[in-house]
Amino acid sequence: MIKNYFLLALKVLKRKPFYTFVSLFGISFTLMILMVLTSLFDAILGNNKPLTDRDQLVIMPMIERTRTETDTILRIDTIAMQGGEMRYDTSYTYEDDIVSTSNGPIAYPFLEKHFTNLDGAVNYAFYNDNTHIDGYLEGRKFTLNSYYVTHTYWEIFDFNFRHGTEFYEADVESANQVVVITDKAAREYFGEVSEGVIGQEMVLGEKTFTVRGIVERPLSDSPMFAGDIYMPVTTTDPRELSSTEVYGGFGAVFLAKSPEGRQAIMDEINSFAENYQMPADSYHDAIEMFNSTFFEGYAMGLLGERDPKVATRTLFIPIIVLILLFVALPLINLVNLNNGRVQERRSEIGVRKAFGANSRDILLQFIFENLVLTAIGGVIGMALALGLISYVNQQDVLGITRLSSSPEVFLYFLLVVLMFGFLSGILPAYRMSRTNVANSLR
Amino acid sequence: MFRHLFTLMWNKRRANGMIFLEILLAFVVLFGVYTFISYNLERYRSPLGFNYEDTIGVRLDFQDDMDSLVVLETQKLIRRDLLAMPEVEDATFLGDVNPFGGSTWQTNSLINGQNISTQMMFVDEHFMETMEVDLIDGRWYTEEDKNAKYRPMVVNKEFKDRYYPNAASIIDTIMELGGEHQIIGVTSDFKYKSNFSENYPLTFYPQIDRLEDDDPFEMMILRMAPGQKAAAEEKIYNLLVNYTKNTDVVIWDMAKDRVKANRSIVIPMVILIVISGFLLINIALGLFGVLFTQISRRRAEIGLRKAMGASSGLVTTQFVLEVLIVAGAALLLGVFFAVQVPLLDLTPIPDKFFYWGIVAAIVTILVIVTVCSIVPSRQAAGLHPANVLHEE
Numbered sequence: 001m002i003k004n005y006f007l008l009a010l011k012v013l014k015r016k017p018f019y020t021f022v023s024l025f026g027i028s029f030t031l032m033i034l035m036v037l038t039s040l041f042d043a044i045l046g047n048n049k050p051l052t053d054r055d056q057l058v059i060m061p062m063i064e065r066t067r068t069e070t071d072t073i074l075r076i077d078t079i080a081m082q083g084g085e086m087r088y089d090t091s092y093t094y095e096d097d098i099v100s101t102s103n104g105p106i107a108y109p110f111l112e113k114h115f116t117n118l119d120g121a122v123n124y125a126f127y128n129d130n131t132h133i134d135g136y137l138e139g140r141k142f143t144l145n146s147y148y149v150t151h152t153y154w155e156i157f158d159f160n161f162r163h164g165t166e167f168y169e170a171d172v173e174s175a176n177q178v179v180v181i182t183d184k185a186a187r188e189y190f191g192e193v194s195e196g197v198i199g200q201e202m203v204l205g206e207k208t209f210t211v212r213g214i215v216e217r218p219l220s221d222s223p224m225f226a227g228d229i230y231m232p233v234t235t236t237d238p239r240e241l242s243s244t245e246v247y248g249g250f251g252a253v254f255l256a257k258s259p260e261g262r263q264a265i266m267d268e269i270n271s272f273a274e275n276y277q278m279p280a281d282s283y284h285d286a287i288e289m290f291n292s293t294f295f296e297g298y299a300m301g302l303l304g305e306r307d308p309k310v311a312t313r314t315l316f317i318p319i320i321v322l323i324l325l326f327v328a329l330p331l332i333n334l335v336n337l338n339n340g341r342v343q344e345r346r347s348e349i350g351v352r353k354a355f356g357a358n359s360r361d362i363l364l365q366f367i368f369e370n371l372v373l374t375a376i377g378g379v380i381g382m383a384l385a386l387g388l389i390s391y392v393n394q395q396d397v398l399g400i401t402r403l404s405s406s407p408e409v410f411l412y413f414l415l416v417v418l419m420f421g422f423l424s425g426i427l428p429a430y431r432m433s434r435t436n437v438a439n440s441l442r
Numbered sequence: 443m444f445r446h447l448f449t450l451m452w453n454k455r456r457a458n459g460m461i462f463l464e465i466l467l468a469f470v471v472l473f474g475v476y477t478f479i480s481y482n483l484e485r486y487r488s489p490l491g492f493n494y495e496d497t498i499g500v501r502l503d504f505q506d507d508m509d510s511l512v513v514l515e516t517q518k519l520i521r522r523d524l525l526a527m528p529e530v531e532d533a534t535f536l537g538d539v540n541p542f543g544g545s546t547w548q549t550n551s552l553i554n555g556q557n558i559s560t561q562m563m564f565v566d567e568h569f570m571e572t573m574e575v576d577l578i579d580g581r582w583y584t585e586e587d588k589n590a591k592y593r594p595m596v597v598n599k600e601f602k603d604r605y606y607p608n609a610a611s612i613i614d615t616i617m618e619l620g621g622e623h624q625i626i627g628v629t630s631d632f633k634y635k636s637n638f639s640e641n642y643p644l645t646f647y648p649q650i651d652r653l654e655d656d657d658p659f660e661m662m663i664l665r666m667a668p669g670q671k672a673a674a675e676e677k678i679y680n681l682l683v684n685y686t687k688n689t690d691v692v693i694w695d696m697a698k699d700r701v702k703a704n705r706s707i708v709i710p711m712v713i714l715i716v717i718s719g720f721l722l723i724n725i726a727l728g729l730f731g732v733l734f735t736q737i738s739r740r741r742a743e744i745g746l747r748k749a750m751g752a753s754s755g756l757v758t759t760q761f762v763l764e765v766l767i768v769a770g771a772a773l774l775l776g777v778f779f780a781v782q783v784p785l786l787d788l789t790p791i792p793d794k795f796f797y798w799g800i801v802a803a804i805v806t807i808l809v810i811v812t813v814c815s816i817v818p819s820r821q822a823a824g825l826h827p828a829n830v831l832h833e834e
């Protein structure tokens with residue numbers, strides 16, 4: 001039966017090449033776009049390594065310092081009276097006014113002192129992400145984005161180690177000059193990614209570091225792990241380690257027991273910031289610690305928006321609406337085409353019904369035919385998408401971000417293909433299955 | 443004739459529902475895409491105001507224990523040695539905010555009842571020549587301005603246009619903007635973040651404003667002889683490491699930074715254009731197919747009309763108008779929704795871009811619908827009544 005339907009479906013497709021072409025064009029293109037988008041979202045926001053615990057993280061990238069002064073506010077209200085006469089109301093009020101704000105990363109000693117034992121957090125990590133190291137190797141220039149991290153960084157972010165290991169608490173305590181590098185950095189500096197690189201030395205600035213491990217470069221370019229090389233926090237600039245200020249070069253990330261536990265950590269951070277007493281000699285008089293979940297942090301970073309809720313809304317709602325529209329249009333188009341196609345086969349349906357087929361059989365047949373069509377389109381779309389993904393990744397079109405082509409992406413893709421075929425087939429098939437035998441055989 | 447067609451279309455509203463919906467959605471998508479593109483192209487049109495070709499950026503790090511006089515002296519020596527290199531044509535020092543660097547420094551002040559908001563850049567007296575900035579009024583600051591009664595500042599054209607549109611000149615105006623300063627020059631249009639950034643009021647301050655916060659200029663922009671960018675890099679690097687006793691020296695290509703800074707707009711724009719281009723082709727082909735079947739099912743009607751004396755042109759007009767009525771109805775509904783966006787001020791984007799978006803979307807859709815309906819209609823109109831009526 002199925003085989004019959006299948007052969008019939010192919011015959012029908014061959015009979016009207018123009019319609020088949022138009023349908024396939026729409027289907028394959030739409031599915032390609034969907035697959036590339038899925039892959040992009042998976043790369044940026046998916047819980048791939050090193051973000052396996054994505055939904056348990058609270059990110060605290062910045063501190064904001066403010067100074068509030070009570071100021072005289074002069075307000076002049078102008079009222080245009082009837083007849084062109086103007087009236088002015090002048091008023092003075094005293095109001096608290098934030099006269100200066102300044103925000104940026106946080107000082108390491110400040111983090112060390114106040115954020116190592118939050119009640120809600122199972123683990124924490126601090127990282128400094130704002131340095132580049134330039135150098136020359138046999139006349140060839142290299143630029144490495146360097147991160148100074150605590151040993152707990154490797155516990156929170158489960159990087160995929162290709163060779164070697166991470167560095168441990170003892171390394172950080174005694175400021176050992178060891179470094180974990182990405183495969184990209186290894187290729188750039190040593191020209192190879194192999195076990196042999198482990199233990200070799202890298203001259204970075206005036207210091208020499210020993211390679212401890214090589215990790216796979218993450219797909220996403222999140223500022224939490226966009227580094228090429230990772231060094232123990234204690235090897236950073238001594239000025240940073242002895243700073244008595246609140247601002248510096250570090251960000252923090254906390255791990256909650258469960259996704260629900262994140263709110264408790266954020267509340268704890270906020271309450272700390274509210275009650276924090278700035279030193280008397282400081283120009284600023286209050287602080288606020290930015291904190292957010294992973295998704296909120298992503299939206300905030302991209303839009304430069306302060307409020308996590310607003311940022312998430314303004315980023316994700318338009319994207320979702322846009323994607324829905326982009327899917328809906330080809331879908332409607334396909335329904336239109338299918339309507340026409342099915343109409344032409346009225347007499348065939350009439351004959352089948354006259355010989356005893358019921359409406360359900362007809363419905364199934366048409367949906368099946370449509371699924372065959374979408375499946376073919378899906379295969380073409382997938383081929384196009386894979387080509388596009390590998391092109392994007394090879395050329396580094398998106399900067400650090402590379403598109404993923406993981407099994408999950410294929411699974412989503414399969415679901416989308418089935419949905420697409422089903423949705424675009426059901427309406428025309430339903431209409432047709434209810435055809436009156438007498439009318440269609442006339 | 444119109445009334446007749448309206449009735450005809452209304453009677454077939456169920457069959458036309460899908461086409462109506464398709465055109466409505468297509469309009470919404472196009473409206474959004476056109477608005478986004480026109481808004482960004484308008485921004486792109488406002489010039490950067492400086493020349494980034496053949497320039498490199500450099501970041502260095504002076505030791506913290508150097509006092510400001512030593513730093514100033516070192517800066518002079520560095521500049522002298524760099525200019526002595528044949529590859530380097532000019533050099534300027536600047537503060538934390540650099541072109542295409544992604545950071546912003548902004549200040550607000552209430553001046554004579556007017557809230558003045560300006561972006562700030564901290565640059566030295568060689569910035570104008572090195573970056574090839576045009577002045578439309580006044581002059582750039584020089585070494586001597588350090589001892590002037592008021593500290594100098596230079597503003598861009600947008601600053602004057604936005605806050606003092608009617609003044610003939612704002613040179614010598616003294617205002618309390620990031621400290622008391624005297625305006626001594628006005629540049630032509632100048633924006634530094636990216637080609638797509640807003641043309642925003644901007645003020646240039648000299649190094650002295652940063653020195654009191656112990657924050658000397660630790661960035662440079664060098665204008666290189668054409669084609670010499672890569673070759674001289676290592677020499678420059680070694681020279682700077684030597685002077686600062688510090689290997690924290692980073693050198694980058696300004697032209698590449700510009701591409702990177704533009705990327706956050708260019709990539710979404712290219713994606714949107716490609717996707718909507720394919721969507722349009724898709725819709726056009728689909729519409730073409732649907733109209734073809736619909737019209738060919740009405741062969742008898744066409745035959746009858748022609749037998750009664752209608753010309754081919756009249757038949758074509760009828761079919762095209764039929765489709766245009768459906769499209770027009772969909773567009774009307776779409777426009778009703780679309781105008782709400784500027785009317786309700788849902789976004790900070792100026793209203794005119796939304797109206798451009800609406801007009802452009804309407805034109806595009808009407809063109810596509812007309813083209814897609816003319817071809818099947820003309821073919822149908824060419825039928826010979828004798829043939830068609832005979833079949834029936």
